[in-house]
Amino acid sequence: MTEPLLHGVIAEYVTPDGLVEACKKAHAAGYRRMDAYSPYPLEEAADAIGFEKTRVPLLTLCGGILGGLSGYGLQYWTNLSAYPMNIGGRPLHSWPSFIIITFEMTILFAGITAVVGMLTLNGLPQPYHPIFNHPRFTAASRDRFFLCIEAADAKFDLNETTRFLQATDAVDVAEVAD
Amino acid sequence: MEQVPETKASATLERLLPGQSPVLTPGHTLETITDKIVSIVLRRPVTLGWVGGFALFFGLMNLLLFAMAYLFFRGVGIWGINIPVGWGFAIVNFVWWVGIGHAGTLISAILLLLKQGWRNSINRFAEAMTLFAVACAGVFPLIHTGRPWLAYWLFPYPNTMGVWPQFRSPLLWDVFAVSTYATISALFWYVGLIPDLATFRDSATNPVAKTIYGLLAMGWRGSARHWKRYESAYLLLAGLATPLVLSVHTVVSFDFAISIIPGWHTTVFPPYFVAGAIYSGFAMVLVLAIPIRRFYGVQDMMTLRHLDNAAKVMLGTGLIVAYGYMMEAFYAYYSGNAYELFMFKNRALGPMAWSYWCLILFNILIPQMLWIRKVRLNPGLLFCASLVILLGMWLERFVIVVTSLHRDFLPSSWGMYVATRWDYAVFAGTLGLFFSAMFLFIRLMPMITIFEMRMLLPQAKLSEEVSAHD
Numbered sequence: 001m002t003e004p005l006l007h008g009v010i011a012e013y014v015t016p017d018g019l020v021e022a023c024k025k026a027h028a029a030g031y032r033r034m035d036a037y038s039p040y041p042l043e044e045a046a047d048a049i050g051f052e053k054t055r056v057p058l059l060t061l062c063g064g065i066l067g068g069l070s071g072y073g074l075q076y077w078t079n080l081s082a083y084p085m086n087i088g089g090r091p092l093h094s095w096p097s098f099i100i101i102t103f104e105m106t107i108l109f110a111g112i113t114a115v116v117g118m119l120t121l122n123g124l125p126q127p128y129h130p131i132f133n134h135p136r137f138t139a140a141s142r143d144r145f146f147l148c149i150e151a152a153d154a155k156f157d158l159n160e161t162t163r164f165l166q167a168t169d170a171v172d173v174a175e176v177a178d
Numbered sequence: 179m180e181q182v183p184e185t186k187a188s189a190t191l192e193r194l195l196p197g198q199s200p201v202l203t204p205g206h207t208l209e210t211i212t213d214k215i216v217s218i219v220l221r222r223p224v225t226l227g228w229v230g231g232f233a234l235f236f237g238l239m240n241l242l243l244f245a246m247a248y249l250f251f252r253g254v255g256i257w258g259i260n261i262p263v264g265w266g267f268a269i270v271n272f273v274w275w276v277g278i279g280h281a282g283t284l285i286s287a288i289l290l291l292l293k294q295g296w297r298n299s300i301n302r303f304a305e306a307m308t309l310f311a312v313a314c315a316g317v318f319p320l321i322h323t324g325r326p327w328l329a330y331w332l333f334p335y336p337n338t339m340g341v342w343p344q345f346r347s348p349l350l351w352d353v354f355a356v357s358t359y360a361t362i363s364a365l366f367w368y369v370g371l372i373p374d375l376a377t378f379r380d381s382a383t384n385p386v387a388k389t390i391y392g393l394l395a396m397g398w399r400g401s402a403r404h405w406k407r408y409e410s411a412y413l414l415l416a417g418l419a420t421p422l423v424l425s426v427h428t429v430v431s432f433d434f435a436i437s438i439i440p441g442w443h444t445t446v447f448p449p450y451f452v453a454g455a456i457y458s459g460f461a462m463v464l465v466l467a468i469p470i471r472r473f474y475g476v477q478d479m480m481t482l483r484h485l486d487n488a489a490k491v492m493l494g495t496g497l498i499v500a501y502g503y504m505m506e507a508f509y510a511y512y513s514g515n516a517y518e519l520f521m522f523k524n525r526a527l528g529p530m531a532w533s534y535w536c537l538i539l540f541n542i543l544i545p546q547m548l549w550i551r552k553v554r555l556n557p558g559l560l561f562c563a564s565l566v567i568l569l570g571m572w573l574e575r576f577v578i579v580v581t582s583l584h585r586d587f588l589p590s591s592w593g594m595y596v597a598t599r600w601d602y603a604v605f606a607g608t609l610g611l612f613f614s615a616m617f618l619f620i621r622l623m624p625m626i627t628i629f630e631m632r633m634l635l636p637q638a639k640l641s642e643e644v645s646a647h648d
Contacts, residue, residue, distance in 0.1 A: 015637070016638065016639070016640050017640055017641055020640060023402075035401045035402060036401070036402035037402070038400055038402065038405065039212075039373075039629065039632055040373075040405075040629045040632040040633050040638060041405040041406075041408065041629070041633070042402065042405065042640075043405075043406060045405075046402040046403060046406040049402060049403075051403050051406060054406055054410050056407050056410040056411050057410060060411075060414050074334060075345045078342040079345060082342055083340070083341055083342040087344065087346045087347075090346065097345065097346040100354070100355070100425070100429060100432075101345060101350075104351075104354040104355050104358045105354070105358075107358055107362065107422045107425075108358040108361060110414070110418050111362045111365055111366075111415055111418050112361070112365065114411045114414045114415055115365045115368075115369055115415070118369075118407045118411035119396070122403070122407055124396045124397055124398065125397055126396070126397035127397060128397075129397060129399060131399055132399070138381075140380075140399065140400045141373070141377040141379075141380045141381075141398075142212050142377065142380065142381070143207070143209045
C-alpha cells in the first residue's frame with residue numbers, strides 16, 4: 001500500500017483579519033491552488049486568493065435576454081401564425097399586450113439562470129469533498145476561518161507549506177487527506 | 179405589564195437610548211448566534227403548545243381538503259356566487275393571500291438592496307411566509323375554474339386541439355406573473371437557506387437529521403470562491419425580485435382595471451394594490467413575529483427596533499392606501515360618469531355599506547394609532563393593530579369585488595351576494611394550510627438567517643488596516 005494521498009495543508013484562524021492576511025501572504029508567496037473557508041461571505045478573502053471576477057452576472061444577463069425573446073416570440077408566433085384570434089378588433093400583433101408576459105419570462109429565465117449558474121460554477125451539489133476529512137472543519141460553518149493550500153499547487157511542498165502557514169496567525173495547522 | 183420579561187434587555191436599552199434600540203442586542207458572538215438559532219430546531223424538545231397549535235391548524239387544513247372535495251363533486255354552485263356577482267370569495271381570498279406574500283419579498287429583496295441591516299433577522303421567516311401565502315393564493319384560481327382538472331389549459335403548450343391561450347387577457351398575465359413569482363420566491367428562499375443548512379448539517383447529532391440537512395445543503399463548504407458567486411447570485415436575485423414583486427400585484431390589479439366595470443376601471447389601481455399588498459403583508463409579518471419572538475425567546479434578534487420599523491412601513495403604506503380610497507371617490511365625482519357615481523354612492527350607502535365603513539375604520543382610522551411611539555413599541559397593541567389591518571385589507575378586496583359587481587349598468591340585472599358556509603370553509607382552510615406550514619417551518623428550518631446575522635456582528639468585519647488595498 002502506498003501512503004494516503006494528500007489533499008493539502010489546512011490552517012485555522014479565529015478572526016477574519018487573520019484569514020485575509022494569510023490569504024494575501026500565500027498569494028504573494030506564489031501559491032495559487034488554495035481556498036479560504038468562512039462562516040459568512042468574506043469578499044476580501046476571495047479577492048486575496050486571486051478570485052476577483054465571477055461569470056454569474058453575465059450568465060444571468062444571457063438568461064434574461066433569452067427569456068425575454070422567448071416570451072415575446074411565443075406570443076408573436078401564436079398570435080400571428082399558430083392561432084390568430086381577433087380580440088376586440090385589435091391588431092394581431094398588439095405589442096403592448098405582450099409586454100407583461102415578456103417581462104415575466106425575462107425575470108423567470110434570469111432568476112433560474114442565476115441560481116443554476118451559481119450552483120454549476122460552484123460544482124454543487126457535490127457529494128464528497130476531501131476538506132471534510134479535517135476533523136475540525138465543522139467549525140467552518142460556525143465560527144472559525146480556514147485556509148487550505150492544496151497539494152496540487154505547483155509550489156506545494158509539505159514541510160515548507162506547513163512552515164509557511166505556521167508563520168501566519170493560524171491557531172492550528174494540519175494535513176488533510178484526499 | 180405589556181413587556182414580557184425577555185424583552186427587558188431591549189426595553190432597558192430603549193430607555194437609555196431612545197430610538198436607538200439595536201438590531202441585535204450586544205453581547206453576541208459568532209458562536210452564540212449559531213448556537214441559539216440551531217438549538218431552536220435541533221435541541222429544543224417539541225412542546226405541548228406547538229403540538230396544540232399545529233393540531234388546530236392542521237385540522238383546519240383538513241377542512242380545506244374536505245371543502246374542496248365537496249366542491250369538485252358538486253361544482254361552484256355550492257358557493258355564494260351568482261350572476262351578476264361571478265367573482266366572490268375565491269377572488270377576494272386570492273388577492274388577499276398574494277398581497278400578504280409581498281411583504282416577504284419586500285423584506286428579503288428590496289430592503290437588501292437598500293442595505294437595511296435590520297431585515298437580516300426577519301427575512302427568512304418572511305420569505306417562508308411568502309411561499310406559503312402564494313401557495314394558499316394558488317389554490318383559489320385553480321378551484322374557481324369549475325373544472326380544475328383542466329387548469330393546465332392555461333399554460334401554452336402544443337396540443338392536439340391546436341389551440342393556444344389568449345395572450346391579451348389579464349387573467350393569463352396573472353398565470354405568468356404568479357407562477358413566476360412563486361418560482362423566484364422559492365429559489366430565493368432556498369438559495370438563502372443553503373449555508374444555514376450546512377450549519378445544521380455540521381451541528382446535527384441525529385444521523386437522520388444530519389443526512390437530510392446534508393443532502394439539502396448540497397455539500398456547501400463555505401469556500402471563498404463559492405461565497406463570491408453566491409453573493410453575486412443572491413444580489414442578482416434580489417434585483418430581479420424587486421421589479422417582479424411590484425409587477426405581480428400590478429398584474430393582479432389589471433384583472434380589475436382592464437375591465438370596464440365601474441369601480442374597477444381606474445388608473446390608481448396598480449400603485450394602490452401594491453401599497454395595500456405591502457400593508458397587509460407587514461401586518462402578517464408582525465402577527466407571526468410577535469408570538470415567535472416571545473415563544474422562542476429571540477427578542478434579542480427580533481428587537482423592538484424591528485417592530486417599530488415594520489409599524490412605520492405599515493403606517494406609510496396605509497396612508498397610500500387611504501389616498502387610493504380618496505381617489506376612487508374623487509374619480510367617481512370628477513369623471514361625470516353616472517355609473518361611476520352610482521357605484522360609489524351604492525358602495526357607501528347601499529346594502530353593502532357596512533363593509534365599506536368597516537373598511538375605512540379598520541384600514542384607515544384605527545391604524546392611525548401607529549403614529550404614537552408607545553404603540554409601536556408595545557408588542558401586544560401592535561399585534562392587535564396588525565390583526566385589524568389584515569381584516570381591513572380582506573374587506574378592501576371584498577368591497578372592490580362584490581360592491582362593484584352586484585349593481586352594474588342595468589337595474590334589471592342587479593343582485594345580491596351572500597357567502598355560504600363553503601365559502602367560509604375554504605377560506606378558513608387556507609388559513610389552516612398557511613399556519614400549519616409555518617408551524618412545521620419553525621421546527622424544521624432555521625427561521626432566522628444565521629449567516630446574515632453573523633455579518634451584523636462587529637467582530638465579523640475586517641479591521642480597516644487589513645481591508646485597505648495595498
